[in-house]
Amino acid sequence: MKNGPVIDVHNVHKSFGENHVLRDFSMTLAPGENLAILGKSGSGKSVLIKCIVRLIPFDHGTIEVLGEDVNVLDLDALDVLRARVGFLFQSNALYDSMTVRENLEFSLRRHWNADQRKKGAEAVVLEALTDVGLPHTVNMMPVELSGGMRKRIALARTLILRPSIILYDEPTTGLDPITSREISHLIVNVQQKYNTASVIISHDINCINITSNRVVILIDGTGYANDTYANLRNSNDPRIKDFFD
Amino acid sequence: MAQDRTYTKFLNELGDTTRFTLRFFRELFKRNQELEEFFRQCYWIGYKSLPLVGITALIMGLVLTIQSRPTLVEFGAQSLLPAMVSVSLVREISPVITALICAGKIGSGIGAELGSMRVTEQIDAMDVSGTNPFKYLVVTRVLATTIMLPVLSNLSNAIGLYGAYLGVNIRGTVSWHLYWTQVFNALSFGDVIPSLIKTFFFGFAIGIIGCYKGYHSSKGTEGVGRSANSAVVVASLLVFIIDLIAVQVTDLLGLT
Incomplete structure (x- = not known):
């Protein structure tokens, strides 16, 4: 392989x-x-x-x-x-009842334990948001974002699990x-940075x-x-x- | 031919619902349950439904008393009013009306929420992120409705009985102490326990049908509306069917 x-x-x-x-x-x-x-x-x-x-x-x-x-x-x-395997949906599929931070952290819940999430989630979330150029949206709700911003957030959510x-x-x-x-x-850029x-x-x-x-x-x-x-x-x-x- | 298709569709739906219910029990006994989401759902389903259930129960107790009085007066039995109303409320009216209100409010809410999550691919997104959406969305909601409905029904009993006290005193004068003495003399555990047990089944039916309809929603926004609508219709019908079975079982056990 x-x-x-x-x-x-x-x-x-x-x-x-x-x-x-x-x-x-x-x-x-x-x-x-x-x-x-x-x-x-x-x-x-x-x-x-x-x-x-x-x-x-x-x-x-x-x-x-x-x-x-x-x-x-x-x-x-x-x-x-x-x-x-990250998946970026055509509709973005952001969880509309959660903030951007919660959207990103949600992917970690199955793969990180509570202690890991407590210590490392904040940094990982901010890094993923910085990668897509939207670190300031961390506390916003999906409904407050434009179509392009939602696409970027969806990509950040995909990136968070590397x-x-x-x-x-x-x-x-x-x-x-x-x-x-x-x-x-x-x-x-994502492909070059993470070699995906x-x-x-x-x-x-x-x-x-x-x-x-x-x-x-x-x-x-x-x-x-x-x-x-x-x-x-x-x-x-x-x-x-x-x-x- | 068309009738055959209808039967086939009905049987398919019944089979799918049964499989969905069995999956609920399988997921329920797995490790790492979503406790935070479960408590959040208890808050939304229980606490947030309380004002509606409370107001309805108060009016129900009041109206039932006012409507029953003339008949009892005709037979000179108005002193039996508190006893009669309390037994009617606790055994039948309060649990069923609470369940029907919850089928409308909670069943449609769950159906619409999960339905819109399905058509906007949010459930698929949970799936591909490795989170089990069934455990996160379905198990928590069904468990919350199953536990919260008996709580709401008991509160509805209490508020309904206060409403009945107001009703008794609109045309007559019954002291607070006498009213409650008559109520508690009329009620026994044989009235309260079966009524409490059936509300668990009502809650389970409302939760499982709401989740099933929403989880299998399709055809965009039209499908979401249809899911919410059929969740209410099927859950309401199930409430009556369960009530009918509960009455028969109670009767067989000699608790009437």
């Missing part, structure tokens, strides 16, 4: 009734790599990353994360694995172009251009193309060109 992929998705199939969302889809993610998955709305991008952390069960195939087959882990082992992998579900959706660019650069590997689900071409080392294009539930952003941009395949025009 040391030099192998941190995520290995092999022949994964997922359908909802008659709707086959993923058809024997395979992909790998190398340590420290930023892999973007590009696809139209409803093409199964979000389903794929939810399968990776077993939020959604898949029909067949295997998914190995950090060398562990997610489908055979019991719930306790899955919780331990999930702590090493994950080896971060899965980004549409990180720039619903944001203005300037904020989208800021978030995209933040993703790159990332899967970035998006249909925002600018975000993919800034963040990705490699792009997989998801069409009809399969990995239609797998190359660098520059190569795909110059492709003559009409189905690929559709995404860049």
Whole structure:
């Protein structure tokens, strides 16, 4: 596993009734790599990353994360694995009844004991908030924050457990172009600072251009193309060109 | 054909609710319970419901007394008013009305809260952070409703009896001492204990249905509204069904 992929998705199939969302889809993610998955709305991008952390069960195939087959882990082992995999939700999924501090500390409750939380939580929370440029929001409620700020706080919450992998579900959706660019650069900064590997689900071409080392294009539930952003941009395949025009 | 689908849907729902209930018991006996969240829920479910339950109980005691008086006067039995009202309140009216109020206030609150957490992916976020959302959200709430409903029902009994005292004295004059003597002479443990026991079941039903409906909410904001609504409807219906069973059991045990 040391030099192998941190995520290995092999022949994964997922359908909802008659709707086959993923058809024997395979992909790998190398340590420290930023892999973007590009696809139209409803093409199964979000389903794929939810399968990776077993939020959604898949029909067949295997998914190995950090060398562990997610489908055979019991719930306790899955919780331990999930702590090493950050997940940034499209809706941010901040706990709206908690302050920013409580949102960040909440992730620590399962993995740190009370003594550790008492001694170390404050510093870790402030460091995560500083990483996303929002240390002054620590006592604010999510409802008081703008869309871009919420996205940053959600990223800070993801960072607090120092994950080896971060899965980004549409990180720039619903944001203005300037904020989208800021978030995209933040993703790159996080990857460089913590040497995380990332899967970035998006249909925002600018975000993919800034963040990705490699792009997989998801069409009809399969990995239609797998190359660098520059190569795909110059492709003559009409189905690929559709995404860049 | 459509009827078959309805039956299938009903049976599926029943199976899911049973599995959800069994999971509650499995999680309940695991280590590291969320005590802080449990006490927070007790505060919200118990203390914050007290004004509504209290006002309703006072009015209930008052109205029941005023409505019962003419019939008893007709038979020259108005002196039995405190005894009759106290038995009615403690055995049946107070626990059921308290449960129905809580089904409306607490059941819908839990259904809407968990439902909106589900559709905004907050429950998924807890899952991927390695926190067990079932233990944090469901076990604490169901336990809090199960424990707080008997407390609220007992307080409702007491406040209802004070309301009845006011009702008795609107048209007549019964001294404080005489009123309470008649009330306590009429009541026995056979009235209080079964009534207390059934409120635990009422609380459990309200909590589990509210949590189930919210936890399995879907289809965005429309789904949240539907979860809150069906939590109230199903929990209210269950309160009556449990009451019916409790009456039969009490009768069989000779406690009537």
